[in-house]
Amino acid sequence: MSATRATILVVDDEPHSLTSMRMALEDEFDIRTAGDAETALRVLDEDWVQVIFCDQRMPGRTGVEFLTEVRERWPETVRIVITGYTDAGAMVAAINEAGIYQFITKPWHPDQLLMAARNATRLFQLSRENDRMALEMRVLTATAESRVEKRRRALREGLGFETILRAPNSPMNAVVQAARQFASFDVPVLLIGEPGTGKAALARAMHYGSLRSDRPFHSFSLSGLPDDLAMIELFGAKRGILPGGSNKIGLVQKAERGTLYLGGIDSASPALQVALLRLLIEGAFSPAGGQEIIGSNLRLIAGSDRDLRALVAEGRFRADLYYALSVTELELPPLRGRPGDIALHAQAVLMDMASRHGKPVHGFEAAALEFLENYDWPGNLRELSNEVTRMLIFGQGPLLGAELISRAILQAPPGDSGADRSAEAAMTGAGSLKDRIELVEMRILRETLARHRWNKSRAAAEMGLSRVGLRAKLDRYGILQPGRTTADEDEED
Template identity: 40%
Template sequence: MQSDGFWTVLVVDDEAQVRASLTRCLEEDYRVLTAASAREALEILNREEVDLVLCDQRMPDMTGVEFFREARVSHPEVIRVLITGYTDPDDIIRSINEAAIYQFVSKPWQPDHLLLLIKRALESRELARRHRYLSRELKFSDDVLRRQNDHMVKLLQDTYEFDKLVFASDKMVEVCNLARQAAATDLPVLIQGETGTGKELMARAVHFFSARKAFPFLAQNCGALPDELLHSELFGHKRGAFTGAISDRLGLFPAADGGTVFLDEISEVSPSFQVSLLRFLQEGEVKPLGSDQTRHCNVRIIAASNRPLKELVEQKKFRQDLYYRLRGFELNIPPLRERVEDIPVLAEHAAKKYAKSINRNIAGISNEVLQRLKLYPFPGNVRELENEMRRMVAVAEDGEILSVKHMSPELAKLLPAKPDNGRAAFLLEKGTLKEKVEALEMHLVSQSLLKHKWNYSRAARELGISRVGLANKIKRYKLDKSGAQ
């Protein structure tokens, strides 16, 4: 939108009379630009802020679909409307898929219909933009709420670029606010959390918002690598340093000089390698295997662990001095089961992302699906949720709403609790007080077992009883995996 308050519409048609006619129709409500060819239109898009393009299918240099296919890549935010004489539905669908065309206008076009279509298209885009800001960016930082106008918008856009992390919970707001503070410093960062919670995404976000963002971000998984190979990967080696070293290797620390190195599963490195890593953190010096020379590297270390390092230190399995060196800032990402509010936004984000990658249109996610997702503990965290959403999108038809029938069987059988109706049902049933209490107890036990996939420890913890007590109730009520309701 321009500063004078008008949306800008670009009219593309090789006939001057048609361009003039469309301009007269639109100029009262919109700022109108015109182009006589697709190439001229692309030049205008590169120098002007255009909100919507209205293009004829038949042009001398390229078709309207070909033009929109190119504009979709270079200017994806622009709404694309095609004026055409198409009547074949297959041609229309193919064109929509190829160029992401918002709508078709059939010839001869009607002014009232065209104006209404453009108005609805621009309103829809504006609502979508506002929804993104309000539902995502405003949740990121309390400070954003106190900003005004242009400065506020800039902060929101910066926040959205932290982007691979999608969330809505207060717990993640706190973690990400601390991450932004960490990014402004040059201190090492220790990220802890269960597998699949997004530790590497958090590390990349910290790097992106740091002063090192123009330099490389390199990652290395330290799990299950022998010391010699890990030393080679990080510090480099000279040719002939060990069997198989047929050429010199630079190593991640020298390669990322000025940038950031992310060390995943840092808890798995051996005590001897912990010494080498500690020396690097203290001195910043790198000595490749097989070399007598050292070089200084200015690298920020971000380490991650799916096991609490403090406990490993207490168990004498991890050096205390290295632990304190790594935790300049300590970020603890909570598991997904402790931030259920994030599940709907993560599910929506994953579904849209995968649907776009396979060129499929998904109309939305049903409330029944979201309720079942909230009941599931997701031991694999965000990664497991993303896999479930990819599966659902894959089995859904184009244009469908994701429903319970698309879910994997173990999640589909989870039944959302209905506290008020459930209590009423038990009260209305005939029977003694003891029978009603037993019926309610059986219902609660079976639901907890289903929710936790028959994991006795988790179900017992949720119910506040011991594993033995849970086993006795399963035996008493004759519950089994197939019969639990």
């Protein structure tokens, strides 16, 4: 049986940690262990390893340094870092240099370690499968729509929940776990969350995790659409209704035996609500301008930016439609409620946009990530994507710095989970005028220094201070450049 099991290499300089991880994983995987980087490299030379769990703090070489070499020599091996620290600089280095798949923080739970191992081996298998299908595609004709091509397209579009980026302790983990449970049950699902929280992406993941995964998935938003146009787009139209005199096939027919994600369901008109209720209860609909009844077999997943229960209570949404839609109801947290996910999403957007536009940028400086993680992101993932794209356009080096961030974000009050709530309290709370002014001054100093890439001479000139005067204020408030220590600052001066 061991021949069919994935092999995992665990690297840690503490023997009891190696023993604990072996015990957590050995029932399902073949485990190799190493107490240092050099021993681990010898194991990799001898065995075919699919996944590596590596401690970050080790004597000699750090985990990131070791995994950077692994990335160069064995790029297909999935790399996971275990760390007791949440240093932003180390995380940036891990993402940029070592291509880390996941961070696991200490103390870890055996179930958490086992789940990470299962997901990592599945990722390895998908990558190998993708490579195999790429080879097969070379011998197929350019026009043939084979099953291999469909599977390859599914991989490219995102095979389910592995595409939902999230940190080890993200609130999204509970949402994804619940979505996995309901994915294989052919029932309607209602997704609730602010605009831009990723409802359509979760609906797509549920489709690819369901028995309908080999059938079409279509996504459509009702937000801002006139009622007649929404009806035609969903249910189609008979000849004579539209200019040109041709029929129109609606998304309900296009998604036959597949899944239709309908966003903005809270903005559906009364007439559209009746039509959707009929679709759910009777499995039937009628095209615009037609009298015939057409049967439908699709799975409907609906998304709402607002609480539908409140709209039902106000008489603005049909109660029977709400209960038909919400066999299960999943609420996606806003981005400000999951700060640990911001760096992962920002990096993913950057890699995608840099590749698309052919620009050699591969990461963020620590100061930039600090500002991004402390911002509330009222526009959620869409706003973050726009900001990263704008930074990429103006960036001139391989790493994007804080000076590229929009000034509105640099000057914005920090979020609830940000590091500097005291400055916001100064504007609305109590306290002496002197104390409240000092708190605001701290924020101005940090924002100005970030824009000037921590060039103290330029920042001091903009604020009308001498360099000595600026240094005195930084010492007074304990403001340090991210990734530097007080000793570093003293040596520079």
